[in-house]
Amino acid sequence: MTKVAVLGAGSWGTALSIVLADNGHDVRLWTHRKEQAEAINTTYKNEQYLDAYIPEQIQAFYELNEAIDDVSAIVMVVPTKAIREVCMELNNTLKQKAVMIHATKGIEPESLKRVSQVIGEEMDHYDYEDIVVLSGPSHAEEVGKRQPTTVTVSSLNSHNAALSQDLFINESFRVYTSTDIVGIELGGALKNIIALGAGISDGLGYGDNAKAALITRGLAEITRLGVSLGASPLTFLGLPGVGDLIVTCTSPHSRNWRAGNMLGGGQKLDEVLEQMGMVVEGVRTTKAAYQFAKEQQIEMPITQGLYQVLFEDKEPKDVVEQLMNRTKREEMDDISSLLSVNYPQ
Numbered sequence: 030m031t032k033v034a035v036l037g038a039g040s041w042g043t044a045l046s047i048v049l050a051d052n053g054h055d056v057r058l059w060t061h062r063k064e065q066a067e068a069i070n071t072t073y074k075n076e077q078y079l080d081a082y083i084p085e086q087i088q089a090f091y092e093l094n095e096a097i098d099d100v101s102a103i104v105m106v107v108p109t110k111a112i113r114e115v116c117m118e119l120n121n122t123l124k125q126k127a128v129m130i131h132a133t134k135g136i137e138p139e140s141l142k143r144v145s146q147v148i149g150e151e152m153d154h155y156d157y158e159d160i161v162v163l164s165g166p167s168h169a170e171e172v173g174k175r176q177p178t179t180v181t182v183s184s185l186n187s188h189n190a191a192l193s194q195d196l197f198i199n200e201s202f203r204v205y206t207s208t209d210i211v212g213i214e215l216g217g218a219l220k221n222i223i224a225l226g227a228g229i230s231d232g233l234g235y236g237d238n239a240k241a242a243l244i245t246r247g248l249a250e251i252t253r254l255g256v257s258l259g260a261s262p263l264t265f266l267g268l269p270g271v272g273d274l275i276v277t278c279t280s281p282h283s284r285n286w287r288a289g290n291m292l293g294g295g296q297k298l299d300e301v302l303e304q305m306g307m308v309v310e311g312v313r314t315t316k317a318a319y320q321f322a323k324e325q326q327i328e329m330p331i332t333q334g335l336y337q338v339l340f341e342d343k344e345p346k347d348v349v350e351q352l353m354n355r356t357k358r359e360e361m362d363d364i365s366s367l368l369s370v371n372y373p374q
């Protein structure tokens with residue numbers, strides 16, 4: 030049994046706590062809202078975020094120092110925009126060297142950094158090389174029901190990756206390892222852009238053909254960006270790439286898909302985000318990817334179109350027209366060269 034702290038009591042933090050509790054670990058779920066900690070400990074539910082019974086091995090905490098007291102592993106599951114703040118709080122309270130795992134899917138717009146880079150930069154006594162990411166096609170709603178799910182963990186520290194695999198793996202939650210942390214993090218973050226686009230397409234009333242086009246051409250452009258940042262293109266064909274694209278672009282469980290669906294239905298971004306009540310990571314990640322692609326002259330037409338819808342008030346229908354009327358080209362002209370890259374060892 031390992032003592033583990035899960036930081037962030039939203040849908041994903043709660044679902045991952047359930048996996049850890051099922052594996053017999055002592056789970057300490059931290060929330061920054063006192064009334065939420067009290068509600069979880071007395072009702073065994075986290076009603077706002079997940080429709081699941083919370084096992085007794087999970088104890089919720091409001092005080093961070095109590096949540097992380099003597100833990101051997103910390104699982105960070107707050108939205109990307111809260112990562113720096115939580116790291117700073119941890120610096121003031123963490124006394125021991127716990128393995129640091131994160132399950133957050135985003136890129137920081139200002140710095141264009143991945144979450145493991147942000148944690149490595151912000152945390153005293155931690156190197157980027159030791160941080161672990163957990164990512165893959167995994168709706169919290171299904172994990173909470175113990176439905177079969179597969180994810181990948183990755184770290185430059187192979188010992189920490191193996192330890193994280195052992196911590197989470199069970200008969201309904203299968204965990205792979207990968208040596209490509211850049212690809213694993215970017216796959217999970219960038220698919221949210223395409224999921225927003227898929228939701229918009231559905232909201233506009235387009236069908237399966239448009240969705241399939243968005244997923245496959247979306248995969249091509251997020252792979253292009255990922256490779257330019259040092260990821261292996263092969264990772265984008267795995268669980269945190271194609272896998273997560275399928276799960277989020279085709280499911281109303283996905284908050285990114287749902288937000289896109291409302292945008293396609295004619296609602297404005299502010300209104301949509303207010304109604305969601307949960308994080309829609311793809312909005313900030315679109316900004317980050319758009320900035321980077323522009324600076325590096327990487328072709329990302331779907332991301333560019335989505336940026337126009339989100340931040341320049343362009344009509345979704347006009348963006349579809351823009352995408353369909355681009356200069357004609359060969360489908361595989363740059364993908365084939367990308368695929369000659371070796372997998373990191």
Ligand SMILES: NC(=O)C1=CN([C@@H]2O[C@H](COP(=O)(O)OP(=O)(O)OC[C@H]3O[C@@H](n4cnc5c(N)ncnc54)[C@H](OP(=O)(O)O)[C@@H]3O)[C@@H](O)[C@H]2O)C=CC1
Pocket residue numbers: 037038039040041042060061062078106107108109111114115132133134135167168169170306307308310
């Ligand atoms: N939901 C899912 O199925 C999956 C989500 N993810 C990723 O996990 C991450 C978290 O998502 P998810 O749990 O779904 O998000 P939710 O919106 O469900 O929950 C976010 C949680 O983080 C808390 N939070 C926000 N800011 C802070 C802060 N500064 N300090 C402490 N806690 C804070 C929120 O608190 P409050 O209630 O006060 O707002 C809330 O409890 C995202 O990056 C997402 O992409 C990855 C895989 C699956």
Ligand SMILES: O=C(CO)COP(=O)(O)O
Pocket residue numbers: 134165166167168169221224273276277282283284285286308309310
């Ligand atoms: O990443 C997810 C599933 O793998 C969850 O996606 P959403 O944040 O869009 O709900």
